[in-house]
Amino acid sequence: MAARGGRALSPRRARLNVLRGASTRAQVYALIRRAIVSLDLPPGQGLSENELAARYGVSRTPVREAIIRLADEGLVEVAPQLGTFVSRISAREVVEVQFIRETLELASLPHAIANVTAADEAYLRALVEEQAEAGRTGDLRRWFATDEDLHRSLLEIGGHPRAWSVVSSAKAHLDRVRMLTLPDPGILAELHEQHRQIVDAVVAKKRRQAQDVLRRHLRLALDVLEPLERQFPDYFIADEDEEPDLARTRLIRGRSGH
Template identity: 40%
Template sequence: MFTREATVDQINIVTSGNSTAQQVYAWLHGRILRGELEPVARLSETEIAHQAGVSRQPVREAFIRLTATGLAEVRPQRGTFIDRISIKAVLSARLIREAVESDLIRMVSAHPGDALLDQLDEQLAAQRDASEKQDVEAFIALDDRFHHSLAVAAGHGDVWDVLEGLKSQMNRLRYITARVFDHQKLIEQHGAIVQALREGDTDAAEQAMRLHLREVLNDLPEIAAAKPEFFTE
């Protein structure tokens, strides 16, 4: 086990409707999900406060929130560390997503409409472009936008917001796999979903969605074997 200190970049805290602690939390949360702060790295309260130009109190509050969401852990007399990726949490989030999104895609497939199909086609083109540029952050954002668009089209955009709150651990894995594996398979799976919608084939659309969301079951064992120090059961 290693306990290297996590390095941080400058963060600009701005006056907004969000508290300073919320802004620090959102910044750290994003960096953990993107893998910029790796599992078991130590978070320095003093360093982060210095980089953010804030007192230690909002940083301490942000650490508490990270711990509550399972992204950090406090080790007595040692400090706060980025928690490992929970395999159980990843698998649970995947199971919930499949159950929910397979229903959503069936709702959409009844009457997808040309506007939605055009929107999804544009998103697929943007995904291909992001993949060619090896822009992992853009690619994952576009992946999320694709699924969000389907939830909105089904009349349940709020459901996606609920799912987003459940899949932090899955998102951490997604950033790792997006840097390691070819994006083409995911793009093709999205394409199969769109094609099924275009053909009005409800069963094919649901099957394509389930296949897509089960891809993590193929990726997870390989990544966990390659980086065992990043994961916990």
């Protein structure tokens, strides 16, 4: 396979992976973060240190440290006297992070076009095919993993491997919006076709075409943002430091690129 499988880990398998890892603290953090981003732990859900520790077969200490780190990232909220909860999705943050991601990936794309090799082409096309198979079987975890691998690979081919860590560390709210869209077969098909077109354009060294498709591809999250807010109102928060009209204006500007 071109990329790792995306099937959910059972609690037992998750526990074994943690105990075999070099850093229990890092792995517990990664497991909880992945559960939040994948919506296994949905926005607003309460978190219990004892339950999470039992789930991963560890003490409460690495769980507590992971929650502190996730709170710093805005993925967890600790409310005195009330408890600890998975943060709801901030539409404003989705817009801002999408802008960062689009800026970095579009800037790197011409370098990927200049540097792409036959081996790179084979790997990218294998990812596209694996993603198609994941879509056919309904394996959304695997589909998402191939999406991540493809975008990271384009940055690496472009000579900017560290850019992905910047994007990845900031885009948790954006990723949760993306996960909400994946059960839609129409959106899956559209995203996959865009991936195929991006790879074709990069290999053919068609810079303008590659950039146009990549831009449309990355902005799809903004196109679905407001419908998702209406469909899943309990998953989203209103940004208290902005008036609603201003927030809406920023969303529209984000979509148009102005």
